[in-house]
Amino acid sequence: MKTTRIIFWISTTLIFLFEGVMPALTSQTEMALEGIRHLGYPDYFGPMITAFKVAGSLAIILPKVPARLKEWAYAGFVFDFLCASISTTVVDGFGFGSVFPLIVLAVLMVSYVTYHKLNAVDQRHAY
Numbered sequence: 001m002k003t004t005r006i007i008f009w010i011s012t013t014l015i016f017l018f019e020g021v022m023p024a025l026t027s028q029t030e031m032a033l034e035g036i037r038h039l040g041y042p043d044y045f046g047p048m049i050t051a052f053k054v055a056g057s058l059a060i061i062l063p064k065v066p067a068r069l070k071e072w073a074y075a076g077f078v079f080d081f082l083c084a085s086i087s088t089t090v091v092d093g094f095g096f097g098s099v100f101p102l103i104v105l106a107v108l109m110v111s112y113v114t115y116h117k118l119n120a121v122d123q124r125h126a127y
Contacts, residue, residue, distance in 0.1 A: 012060055027046055067119065085101040
């Protein structure tokens with residue numbers, strides 16, 4: 001169980017850093033704004049997606065957030081990563097930019113699976 005807990009915290013922290021901290025700090029840089037425009041999204045899309053990423057990353061990393069809200073956050077990130085991969089592939093063709101969101105999705109899935117393993121153990125110990 002200790003290994004599962006360590007894997008959960010490492011994977012969840014990586015998601016928190018990639019999807020919460022980095023967008024919060026870099027979303028208004030010219031490079032980020034140009035990236036959104038390059039994919040054909042309107043200017044308001046960047047701040048909106050950043051707000052959702054920060055909220056979602058907080059939802060999955062904070063322990064006292066209700067399980068249903070965590071599920072929605074995980075689902076939102078799945079859509080985000082899949083759409084990022086598809087958008088990049090459509091605009092730039094298939095390459096590393098298309099694969100990277102899928103790598104982050106794999107890290108998210110590790111977080112999700114270990115979250116549920118830990119939750120199942122906590123439920124058994126509650127009775």
